[in-house]
Amino acid sequence: MVNAIFALGCATLVLVVVLLHWRERRLSNPRNLPLPPGPKPEPIIGNVRQIPEESWLKFTEWKDVYGDIVYLNTLGTRIVILNSYKTCTDLLEKAIYSDRPRFYTMDTLMNLGQITSLAPYGPALRQHQELLRSALHQKAIEQYQPMQIDRVKWYLSTLVMEPDNFLSNLHLLMGRIVVHAAYGAEVQSVEDTYITWSKAVIEGVTIGMEPSNMIYNIFPFFLHIPGTRGGKLKILGAEVRKIADKMFNIPFDAVKASMDAGAASPSVVATVLKSGKYAEEVAKWATGTLYLAGTNTTYGTVIAALFAMIKYPDVQRKAQAEIDRVVGEGRLPTFADRPALPYIDCLIKETLRWRPLIPACLGVPRSLLEDDYYEGYWIPKGTMVMPNVWSTLYEDPERFWPERFEGGKGLDPRLWAFGFGRRICPGLYFSNAMAFIILASILATFNLSKPIDDDAVSLETDALIRSLDPFKCTIKPRSASAAALVESR
Ligand code: HEM
Structure with missing residues (x-):
């Protein structure tokens, strides 16, 4: 009898749950349309085990099976993959797709929820975007050109003096340009805290957003079990939080102090503070995001282009021939040469297409x-x-x-590589300009080739920003006059 009552109770409970679920679906889905198609989920965990590390390859395979819009469920989190340019523009340009999901690891553990790229859609974010767009639009970035040219000349000289360090010096170059633009400060070496802080925070964000760590965003209590993977992530999160605190506050406060002393160099922070248009928190987090996002992203594009130059020497020769024709010997390319160098423009587009940095927006999804x-x-x-x-x-x-x-053919990858709609990357023009001047200057003066003892093989890594692993490269001045030009700095 007791068993019968228990069974009846369970059956009623199940029925109530099913009815509530059905009612909830009917209420929020008045047209009663189906969810998009997708791979069959497993009980409780859903599609978790079907998403591999290089998820974008699997998502693309699913395009053939399920079409341009694929539905997944991972431990109750609903995910939609947009598998074509058309679905991306149709949906992501609507305001209702402009929010970002909340991640416990980012918001609470590392205290990074206020950086522009993770901030929720709302009035504060719109202030961030206005600030960054006015600092980084096509006309505004012209003021950074002399500084960029000067830093690129420095980089070329390092290619003669220490060619084996071409990657670490390239990273330093990005840091020198971005930190100077943001804070008017000088970065001297790869050990400089400006570089080490941003590297540590990017690494922390990458780990925090790894698909295999998503479980901790859904069930944060697993982070509190010492000795487990979750426990280790909690310790890392606390370290990243401390570094991020320094990274966002110290350079910002230094600009404020030098403004008070009447000695501030021109910078985005100084301009923003002088304008008095933005709350201090907005100014601090938005300019800090510029510094965080600006260094590692364009670096990824430039190293992919350099790698392509080694693998495709004919492309390198064609690009150099164009530069020689337009720029000639005796001077380095300038921004004014850009319209006359369409092949270099195609080369940058092809790099963005060939090795997109954020192939499936893993680090910056929408909600x-x-x-x-x-x-x-x-x-x-x-x-x-x-x-x-x-x-x-x-x-x-x-x-x-x-x-x-060539000749404007093909879909320009800049239309999708930098995102869509209201959350499109504000660093688009700044990044393109940096990539142009760095690549044109290197190709004007140096030949890049595969080292004799190495196959120049590189693997793509990273969940958040997909970048090439370090690779070796033989770099030699193209001629005695190119060497003299680089050394004349
Ligand atoms: C090759 C270089 C770069 C690529 C491929 C890239 C790509 C992207 C993508 C795909 C997004 C997400 C857009 C979306 O949700 O639709 C994004 C957001 C963002 N990027 Fe970039 N980016 C690059 C360089 C930069 C640079 C140099 C800066 C700063 C100087 C920057 C600052 C930002 C910021 C602040 C956001 C967040 C925008 C928001 O959420 O409202 N990026 N970027």
């Missing part, structure tokens, strides 16, 4: 603010939305072939 309906499917409020730009189709995709963009 849907309201229920939406698209192409006959229901996309529920709160769904995490990931544009899988890797799936943007081009002919012969593995080949590095800048000619595919």
Whole structure:
């Protein structure tokens, strides 16, 4: 009898749960449309085990099976993958797709929830965006050109003096340019705290956002079990929090102090503070994001282009021939040469296409603010939305072939590599300008080739920003006059 009552109770409970679930779906899905298609989930864990590390490759395979919009569920988190340029622009340009998901590891553990790229959609974010767009729009960045040219000349001289350190010096170059633009400060070496802080915070963010660590965002209590993977992440999170605190506060406070002393160098922070338009917290976090996002991203694009120059020497020779024709000997390229160097522009586009830095927006997904309906499917409020730009189709995709963009042909990768709509990357022009002047200057003066003892093989790594692993390269001045030009600094 007791057993029968217990069984009846359980059955009623199950029925109530099913009815509530059905009612909830009907209420928030009045058109009663299906969710988008996707791989069959496993009980409780959903699709967790079907998402590999290089998730964008799997997402692209699913395009053939399920189409341009794929639905996944990982431990109750709803995810939609957008597998074409059209679905990305159709959806991500709408305001309701402009939020970011909340991550416990980022918000609470590392206290990074206020950086622009992770901030929730709302009035504070709009202030961040206004600040960054006014500091980094096409006209505004012209003021940084003389400083960029000076720092690039320094980099070229390091290619003669210590060619084996071409990657670490390139990272330093990015840091020198970005830190000077943001804070008017000088970075002297790779050991400088400006460089080590941003590196440590990016590494922390990458680990915190790793798909295998998503479990801690859903069930943060696992972080409190000492000796486990979660326990170790908690310790790392606390360290990153301390470094981020220094990184966002110390350079900002230094500019304030030098402004008070009437001795501040020109910088984004000084301009913003002088304008009095933004709350101090907005100014601090937005300019800190510029510093954090600016260094590691363009670095990834430039090293991918250098790697391509080794693998595709014909492309290198063609790019150099164009520079020689336009710039000639005896001087370095300038920003004014850019319109006359269309092949270099194609080379940068091809790099963004060939090795996109953020192939599936893993580190910067969107979150849907309201229920939406698209192409006959229901996309529920709160769904995490990931544009899988890797799936943007081009002919012969593995080949590095800048000619595919000649004469304005092909879909310009800058239309998707930097995101979409209201959350599009504000560093787009700044990054393109940096990539142009660095690559044009290197190609004008140096030949890059595969080292004799190395196959120049490099693997792509990183969950957040996908960058090449370090590789070796033989770098030699193209001629005696190129060497003299570089040394004349
Ligand atoms: C090759 C270089 C770069 C690439 C490929 C890149 C790509 C991206 C992408 C895909 C997003 C997400 C956009 C979205 O959600 O639709 C983003 C956001 C962002 N990027 Fe970049 N980026 C680069 C360089 C830079 C630079 C140099 C800066 C700063 C100087 C910067 C600052 C930002 C910021 C602040 C955001 C957050 C925008 C927001 O959430 O509202 N990025 N970037």
